[in-house]
Amino acid sequence: MNIYVLLKRTFDTEEKITIAGGKINEDGAEFIINPYDEYAVEEAIQVRDAHGGEVTVISVGNEESEKQLRTALAMGADKAVLVNIEDDVEASDQYTTAKIITQYLKDQEVDLIIAGNVAIDGGSGQVGPRVAESLKIPYVTTITKLEIEGTKVTVIRDVEGDSEVIETTLPLLVTAQQGLNEPRYPSLPGIMKAKKKPLEELELDDLDLEEDDVEAKTKTIEIYLPPKKEAGKLLTGDLHDQVKELVTLLHTEAKVV
Amino acid sequence: MARKVLVLGEVRDGTLRNVSFEALSAGKTIAEGGEVVGVLVGESVSALGQELIQYGANRVVVVEHAKLGQYTSDGYSQALWAVIEEEKPEGIVFGHTALGKDLSPRIAGKLNSGLISDATAIEVAGGNVVFTRPIYSGKAFEKKIVTDGIIFATIRPNNISALQKDDSLSGEVHSLTVDIKDLRAIIKEVVRKASEGVDLSEAKVVIAGGRGVKSEEGFEPLKELANILGGAVGASRGACDAEYCDYSLQIGQTGKVVTPDLYIACGISGAIQHLAGMSNSKVIVAINKDPEANIFKVADYGIVGDLFEVVPLLTEEFKKLKINA
């Protein structure tokens, strides 16, 4: 089985976020595999171990993304592909990313594609379904369980807390929701092996794409931090008085009740 | 520039979701004087058409089919695609709900268009329709415009005000026949967690419990408080994982995103994944026995104390307030 994982390198949003020159300041920031993509890598490895085949991890990004791809290889993926768009693409959005990934995948034998349901930085959840649509294959988003028997696939989809049991077939794209599995940590031998696993680096040219083909359809015109909240008011004194004061504040100052 | 804008009316349990009325209001802003066309998709939904008109649609297109009783991406995208081909809109708005999130990227992919997901505000400025949306798990915001093609957006529930309902309005509800072909993914079973009462993502008041609630019974005082305030009960992942409550109550990055007027967090530490789902709330109250808990950093008001003491006292005080009012 040929399994592909779409992996995004993201800013660790647990970190403090600051803005410099109208952009999110990346100096000294921590970058990670998007957490939902970790579930995707883990699931891909488990499917391969059960059914045979190969796991290829793809990322569209810059040369720094190699680090996250190596981590996925250390977890157990077999191959990685990095499409480095840093020098070619000035304006990128979800259309861009999906177009590039599709262009790469359309020439591969694909059985299963696993993406994350959302990237914690960009937060749109668009890339997976866009790729499936362009490849004309079915997709199921936010899955918490995946079972494959031949070409028949049964998944459980999380829908705002309800679950749907869905039957579909390969080739298929799914997006991973929290609860799908517990991603493993890369082992030391895994990390050693990962260094020798193939990591192919491509640019737009190699995919027969021009910058115009992937030009963004949307544009960010401003990035800002939410207005700094005044330090919240910690109430003090006797608990009964605190509660009375809180109710008064909510009623007369905040006017929400 | 006047535009024709399609707005999808999302139906749940036979009624329109509030976010659809908000989407009509967003559609009106994007239309800049043009026409707002409501779209209804389902097995038997045309009776809801007039309500879309009363909330701002100029007219409504309905696609009804036996295969559309339940949402599936294959079925709905065929229905919507037929409407798009017939209407050739210049703008489209969905709610950023489970359905909207699943369907919108597919339609945008087919249209080769951009898509602005999870918008919390829309304005027309400098000749552009400008969308605001949270990024970095809600720690920052971006303003975005569409530079090429159709203006397509999904909107976060409870952020953009719906227009006042006008019962005197009526308009054309036109039905479009679409032959819905094979569905490649079939729903075999739906396990619905009966979430009683107010819809969490649309509630004006949310009382949320975390691992500090300690048990299923521990949620009882929170339910009482929610009742008094006409609100809904929510939870952190911690509480769901510990099986104190159902996952349908989960608030956060993997759960529901809520923007109520008042959010009361009880025994929740305030992990970033939780904050991503509630930090936009207008007023946040934290009740936690640990004064160092992260939740106090986003709270407008905080009480350091045992929630089992504080929450019942709060319920009593709100009761008094209601009686005096």
Ligand SMILES: Cc1cc2nc3c(=O)[nH]c(=O)nc-3n(C[C@H](O)[C@H](O)[C@H](O)COP(=O)(O)OP(=O)(O)OC[C@H]3O[C@@H](n4cnc5c(N)ncnc54)[C@H](O)[C@@H]3O)c2cc1C
């Ligand atoms: C060099 C560079 C320049 C950029 N410039 C801009 C810019 O100017 N403006 C702007 O708004 N954005 C820019 N981006 C960000 C990028 O366009 C989006 O973040 C990206 O399209 C994904 O959107 P999202 O974060 O909403 O992901 P989502 O759609 O939420 O991601 C869902 C899932 O799709 C997959 N996925 C997402 N992104 C990738 C990826 N890159 N590679 C592989 N799989 C992926 C993952 O499985 C992920 O879990 C830039 C990115 C790069 C690398």
Ligand SMILES: Cc1cc2nc3c(=O)[nH]c(=O)nc-3n(C[C@H](O)[C@H](O)[C@H](O)COP(=O)(O)OP(=O)(O)OC[C@H]3O[C@@H](n4cnc5c(N)ncnc54)[C@H](O)[C@@H]3O)c2cc1C
């Ligand atoms: C990929 C990913 C996605 C996630 N998505 C989500 C999500 O969508 N939503 C979410 O909530 N989490 C999510 N999480 C989990 C998140 O990281 C936290 O683990 C979780 O939010 C913790 O829940 P909690 O605050 O209830 O528990 P804890 O962190 O254990 O906090 C319990 C709090 O209760 C307080 N307390 C205890 N007893 C009392 C008492 N008697 N009175 C008052 N206070 C008391 C304690 O001081 C403590 O602050 C996600 C994690 C990951 C990795």
